[in-house]
Amino acid sequence: ERQYNAYARTHDTPGRIVFVDPAEIAEKLPEVFRRNTMDRPGVFQRPPHQWERDSQAPEHKQGxxxxxxxxxxxDGGVVDGYVTYRTSGTTLVVNELMATTREACAALWRFCFDTDLMDRTEAVRRPLDDPLPWMLADPRRLERSTRDGLWVRLVDVPASLEQRRYMQHDRLVLEVRDDLCPWNDGRFELEGSPEGATCRATGSSPDLVIDVSDFASAYLGSVSFTTLSQAGLVDERTPGSLLRADGMFAVRHQPWTPCNF
Incomplete structure (x- = not known):
């Protein structure tokens, strides 16, 4: 609500807010989306034809x-963020807000909060680690809810593990259980680092034993192996391997998808 949207501290925002002609969004916005989400697990980059389709949406002409x-x-002629929104009564609804700098983030939210004739701001499909609650002077007034946005199923475990990057260099032997895809059911030796990874089938004793359905959540980094173990979903066979796996699979940003599909 408008009376509770003050920031905890003053933000210096030297740039300016400008409205974007729908015909120009395919030119101006994709790079902002890419820069904002390029290291965010779970995000699919939008193809050019989707931006073109969005630029021709009939809602643009409705006003x-x-x-x-x-x-x-x-800022300095460079677009560092954007917001897509609509209004409903006295509520401004943020469909998407992407910012590549702290200044852009603060300025865009302030623009939404201070829009004339609006007394409430709502936002859909925001990440769990959104910085907004930490920006507000009274974050307890911010009402939040969570729901499923992305489901993952590892169809090819070794290929999936090799395509990922890891926060720290280490080696683990993982025993994966998969009743549906027998080629996934087995033990895999993973050696990963920030530069890349290799993964191969092995007969070595496992460090961790996990079901493929639970592995998918840990794969994206949304939950730690330690938490899964406390829930009875991971069996630690080698002491200390839970902590090592947590370090390897840690992510800078929580998994999220801003897209409907």
Whole structure:
């Protein structure tokens, strides 16, 4: 609500907010989306044709309540963030807000909070580690809810593990149990680092034993192996391997998807 949207501290925002012509979003916004999400697990980069389709959405011509609007934060002629929103009564609904700098993030949220005739701001599909609650002077007034946004099923375990990057260099032997895909059911020796990984079938004794359905959550980094173990979903066979796996599979940003599919 408007009376509770003050920031905890003053943010220096030297840039400016400008409205974006829908015909220009395919040119101005994709790079911002890419820069904001390139190291975020779970995000699919939008193909050019999707941006072109969005630029021709009929909501752009509607205007007023229900119409779709784009605003961007520019600094020195460079677009560092944008917001897509619509209004419903006295509520401004943020469909998407992407920012590549702290200044852009603060300026775009302030633009949404201070829009004339609006007394409430809502936002859909925000990440769990959104910085907004930490920006507010009274974050307890921010009402939050969570729901499923992305389901993952590892169809090819060794290939999936090799395509991932790891927070720290280590080696683990993982025993994966998979009743549906027999080629996944077995032991795999994973050696990973920030530069890349190798994974191969092995007969060595496992450090950890995990079901493939639980492995998918740990694979994206949304939950630690230690937490899964406490829930009875991971069996630690080698002392200390839970902590090592937590370190390897740690992520800078929580998994998230801003897209419906």
């Amino acid at each position: 007023g309540p229900g119409g779709l609007f784009y605003a961007a934060y520019e």
